[in-house]
Amino acid sequence: MKYEIVEIPTKTMAGISIRTTNENMQAVNDIGKLWEEFWNKNIFSFTENKKNNKMYGVYTNYEGDFTKPYDFYACCEVSSEGNNNDEFSVISVPESKYAKFSLRGNYDEAAEKLWNTIWETKLDRKYTYDFEVYHNDGNDPENLLLEIYVAVN
Structure with missing residues (x-):
């Protein structure tokens, strides 16, 4: 699978x-539960200052x-650190x-397919x-766009 190098x-x-951790498939369960919590608590809707309608998974x-x-974060991109719910973690990528x-x-x-490709690349x-x-x-x-960005030297 092809990839391109970009500056973000x-x-x-x-x-x-x-x-x-990825050991013993723990991340599959942990990350799945975190996304479930993200949806059950309606975090997407309650996040203030969203820059777009995309969701992000940050490692x-x-x-x-x-x-x-x-660490894995289920999150939204925001325009500023202020005015967000105190229960949310704010990080800067x-x-x-x-x-x-x-x-x-x-x-x-x-x-799953993209991460397997990344690990083999x-x-x-x-x-x-x-x-x-x-x-x-x-x-x-069955036809949604997913992009994965992996930090490289």
Whole structure:
């Protein structure tokens, strides 16, 4: 699968987070539960100062490579850190160079396929911030755009 190298400016995100690991498929369960909480608590609607209608999954605070523990945030991009719900974590994803992977399809299947491709691709990864962008760009759940940005040197 092809990817492109892009420069992305700093983004401010607000949402909820969990510490997890890819060992024993724990992240699949943890991240799934976090997205469920994101929807059940209507976090998308309650997030103030949203810049767009996209949802983001942010990976950061890696203890090593992708096999080690990291933090995951289910969040929205916001225009400022102020005026957000006190229950939300606010993080800043710094400007950086990223390998951008894109795929249309069902979000769960597309995410799994893209991450498997990323893990098999020889990239000079930074393991600082990586993020998924769920575009919410249609009514067909089998044809939605997902992009994954992986920080590279």
